[in-house]
Amino acid sequence: MFLAIKEIKHEKLRYALITGMIMLVSYLVFILSGLSSGLQTLNSAAIDTWGANAIVLNKDAQLSLPQSVVNGPDVKRATDAGGAKLVQFGSLVKDTAGHKESVQVVGIDQKEFIYKGLKVENGTTFKADNQVVVSDNLKVDGFKLGDTIKFANTNISAKIVGFTKNANLNIAPVIYTSIANAQKITERPGVVNGVVFKDAKPNVSDLRTSKVYAINDFINALPGNSAQTMTFNFMIGFLLVIILIVITIFLYILTIQKLPNFGVLKAQGVATKYLVKNTLFQSFLIAIIGVGIAVILTTITALVLPAQVPIFISASYVAVTAILIVVMSLLGSLIPIREIVKVDPYTMIGG
Amino acid sequence: MANLELKNVSKVYGAGVSQLTALNKVNFSAHEGETVLIVGPSGSGKTTFLTIAGGLQTPSTGEVLINGSGYSSTNKNEQSALRLNKIGFVLQAYNLVPFLTVAEQFELVDKVKQNNMSTERFEDVLDTLGIKDLLAKYPKELSGGQRQRVAIARALYADPEYILADEPTAALDTNRSLEVMSLFNQLAHKYQKAVIVVTHDQRLEEKADKVYQIIDGEMSLLKDQTE
Ligand SMILES: Nc1ncnc2c1ncn2[C@@H]1O[C@H](COP(=O)(O)OP(=O)(O)OP(=O)(O)O)[C@@H](O)[C@H]1O
Ligand SMILES: [Mg+2]
Numbered sequence: 001m002f003l004a005i006k007e008i009k010h011e012k013l014r015y016a017l018i019t020g021m022i023m024l025v026s027y028l029v030f031i032l033s034g035l036s037s038g039l040q041t042l043n044s045a046a047i048d049t050w051g052a053n054a055i056v057l058n059k060d061a062q063l064s065l066p067q068s069v070v071n072g073p074d075v076k077r078a079t080d081a082g083g084a085k086l087v088q089f090g091s092l093v094k095d096t097a098g099h100k101e102s103v104q105v106v107g108i109d110q111k112e113f114i115y116k117g118l119k120v121e122n123g124t125t126f127k128a129d130n131q132v133v134v135s136d137n138l139k140v141d142g143f144k145l146g147d148t149i150k151f152a153n154t155n156i157s158a159k160i161v162g163f164t165k166n167a168n169l170n171i172a173p174v175i176y177t178s179i180a181n182a183q184k185i186t187e188r189p190g191v192v193n194g195v196v197f198k199d200a201k202p203n204v205s206d207l208r209t210s211k212v213y214a215i216n217d218f219i220n221a222l223p224g225n226s227a228q229t230m231t232f233n234f235m236i237g238f239l240l241v242i243i244l245i246v247i248t249i250f251l252y253i254l255t256i257q258k259l260p261n262f263g264v265l266k267a268q269g270v271a272t273k274y275l276v277k278n279t280l281f282q283s284f285l286i287a288i289i290g291v292g293i294a295v296i297l298t299t300i301t302a303l304v305l306p307a308q309v310p311i312f313i314s315a316s317y318v319a320v321t322a323i324l325i326v327v328m329s330l331l332g333s334l335i336p337i338r339e340i341v342k343v344d345p346y347t348m349i350g351g
Numbered sequence: 352m353a354n355l356e357l358k359n360v361s362k363v364y365g366a367g368v369s370q371l372t373a374l375n376k377v378n379f380s381a382h383e384g385e386t387v388l389i390v391g392p393s394g395s396g397k398t399t400f401l402t403i404a405g406g407l408q409t410p411s412t413g414e415v416l417i418n419g420s421g422y423s424s425t426n427k428n429e430q431s432a433l434r435l436n437k438i439g440f441v442l443q444a445y446n447l448v449p450f451l452t453v454a455e456q457f458e459l460v461d462k463v464k465q466n467n468m469s470t471e472r473f474e475d476v477l478d479t480l481g482i483k484d485l486l487a488k489y490p491k492e493l494s495g496g497q498r499q500r501v502a503i504a505r506a507l508y509a510d511p512e513y514i515l516a517d518e519p520t521a522a523l524d525t526n527r528s529l530e531v532m533s534l535f536n537q538l539a540h541k542y543q544k545a546v547i548v549v550t551h552d553q554r555l556e557e558k559a560d561k562v563y564q565i566i567d568g569e570m571s572l573l574k575d576q577t578e
């Protein structure tokens with residue numbers, strides 16, 4: 001790789017610029033993907049902690065849990081098949097010190113799997129109607145263990161007995177309480193919004209007004225969720241294409257400048273393979289260094305960002321994207337390489 | 352004994368009305384230890400001759416023999432290897448890689464080819480060519496004449512049997528041209544190479560062992576001092 005390295009050393013500025021460009025775009029890609037999964041987490045992290053794979057909702061609810069009402073007989077069939085009932089609604093809570101927060105209240109049954117699987121980090125799980133386990137995001141807003149919170153527009157209050165992690169739904173922190181308490185707050189006794197299952201294909205039949213959905217379909221239908229994911233994926237895809245084009249243009253211009261020299265080298269018997277290998281190596285080097293620095297920057301960013309910024313950087317996602325960027329760069333050298341293969345040493349001689 | 356021969360070589364470009372015979376039944380030979388000059392006016396077929404002799408183009412008819420064996424029968428990779436090992440080109444321009452120093456131009460030859468000149472012999476070449484002090488410089492820091500001398504050294508370093516030069520003195524003034532030509536002559540004798548130089552500059556004739564002339568693709572021997 002003698003030619004490749006000598007050229008980079010001789011043309012430091014050019015190669016520093018293109019490496020810097022790849023670095024910045026890669027960094028942008030990593031941060032965008034971090035933001036995408038961060039926002040996705042805010043939207044649906046609670047669902048992931050349940051470990052559910054299917055959900056029964058009212059047929060006409062268009063996959064919206066708060067809008068769904070599952071009728072009594074269907075609820076019975078579903079819970080008999082191992083399902084866990086859910087009551088969900090948005091609300092506003094206040095503690096006695098005046099902290100306020102808009103939340104998602106999720107009612108769960110103490111005999112069913114969501115309650116049993118609930119991981120309380122701090123404090124204990126709730127055991128009575130006037131107790132709640134809340135998202136640890138509420139800590140940031142000043143809520144503390146033992147606080148009494150009041151649900152807006154009701155005179156129902158409850159005591160925070162525990163905090164749980166990753167409890168977010170529809171971009172709001174979750175408050176877990178009993179089904180009975182949840183129904184009391186909404187003044188809709190007996191109303192169950194949905195039933196979730198661990199089993200992807202639960203053994204329920206004869207549902208009347210409801211239907212079994214895959215949990216991913218449900219998550220994708222969360223308000224704004226798929227639009228948001230699509231927007232981010234579109235931007236990331238676009239940036240990858242930009243990398244491809246930038247590398248192509250850069251290597252193409254450099255190659256065209258060197259073409260007469262390459263032609264003469266071919267006349268002198270230097271194998272085309274050798275010239276191609278050097279060009280590939282250059283674009284590999286540019287990409288690896290650019291992406292490498294971007295990964296380091298991303299890691300630093302993830303460490304220094306305040307907890308409120310919803311960025312979730314996943315190592316595996318960064319690794320996959322990094323490989324994609326390197327592949328794009330190698331693809332970007334294809335057109336320049338075609339020029340090298342095509343140049344006829346004969347045309348470079350004399351005149 | 353090393354020799355390069357063209358037997359009845361013709362080259363026809365194009366077809367139909369635009370058909371052009373650039374070389375017409377050319378016979379030619381060059382042996383190690385001699386300088387052969389090929390002169391002719393512009394468009395007479397000099398470059399065509401050189402590219403066919405050097406294996407960059409195939410003749411329409413006739414054959415090119417290198418040390419007695421045919422050239423055209425080999426495939427592209429073999430031809431490339433043959434050029435690498437047996438032929439050194441010195442061209443009018445682009446002989447040197449712009450981002451390599453003079454010393455690195457030779458290093459590049461080492462990267463692609465084995466059995467290059469021994470350091471001792473090469474020191475001698477550098478002395479003869481007077482470029483020892485230029486080793487750390489980049490091509491753009493050299494004068495035209497220095498660049499041509501480095502190109503000649505590069506061609507010699509690979510230790511080929513033949514050196515083919517196309518208008519190597521085109522960028523040089525008369526004195527420099529004569530100097531480069533006598534260098535070729537000296538090198539051919541000293542290192543036993545066959546040096547073939549193509550030019551439209553008739554003043555170089557006095558420095559050559561053999562002179563051919565091409566006019567409209569017809570080649571004739573003008574002078575032969577090798578007998
Ligand atoms: N690839 C080609 N296709 C068609 N015609 C060509 C081609 N190459 C050369 N010719 C023609 O063949 C003839 C000989 O060309 P050549 O390049 O060998 O001349 P030359 O003696 O090297 O000229 P100059 O001194 O100007 O370099 C010219 O008439 C030229 O136009
Ligand atoms: Mg010519």
